[in-house]
Amino acid sequence: MADLLTNRVAVSGIVTLKLEEHWPRQAFATFDLKDYLFMELILKEKDFRAAVKDHDFSQYEDKILLVFCSADAIIPNWAYMLVAAAATPYAADIYQGTEAEFLRQHYRKVIQNLDPENFVDKRVVIKGCGERTIPASAYLDVTTHLQPHVKSLMFGEPCSTVPVYKKPRVAASK
Template sequence: MSEIINRVAISSIVTINLEDIYPREERVVFDLKPFLFQELILREKEFRAALKEIDWTQYENKWVAITCTADAIVPNWAFMLVATYLHSVALGFAIGDLKELEVMISHESLRKLDSDSFTDRPVVVKGCSDFPIPLFAYGKIISLIQCQAKSIMYGEPCSTVPLYKKQKS
């Protein structure tokens, strides 16, 4: 009887598991709604005073979405002012809702990826994960590696869906 050889394990295929590079720290919302007068108007003096009273350490090691859930016109500087307080304590922040925060986190996480390690190699982007990866991340990974990779597949190395194959020159 011949020895069973795992050809996937010895191949040059590189597997990218987005779950491995995607941060899992808590995501929270900083809502400007409680700072509005009658949920309509932001009064600058009162807003600045209220921000100084907040214990910002509650946002330590968290990702923060800075938003306003009230149907009010809030000046851009108000969101930016909150960001100045979060800058030194939060892992990161985005002005927008939680979906926009996830896009920002995806972008930041994938920016650190060394795309040169995929040069002329077949790449599998792992499909299943226990952690919800935003669709944006899958599109972003393609834009980062397509110029480098020999081919790109989706799924598991033993069962993939082909997405891209570099043309032979």
């Protein structure tokens, strides 16, 4: 009689959470206000309004538009408002900041929306490697969000994990 192979990972009851699956679906586009500064220092309202009016915002159709200034300049808040007003009919989302900043906020929101009830007393592995670089802050956020609910929390792959947290055993009363 042939011995049956058992996939111990499959029958272990481990839940794998793949943060990469929550990567934004839309492509990113950037709008750097530095390109509209006079001498890379000053934003002139009249010139900026004209530039925004002439800019083809349709190129941001269904994209996440990241609006920021890569120069060390003081940008008035109304400048961001003008860009947002012009881009809103086209962009899927508009964010003031860089891609890294957007991803930190995006993942924080994703993790806050995870229902902890789905993880109560479960052994959970947070998948650690993939094709995209997930912000380190997402791993911090998922740990603090799930730890009060899980039996254990691990990082990596179900077949090779790094233990992060294990719920203490409650001693039986005598």
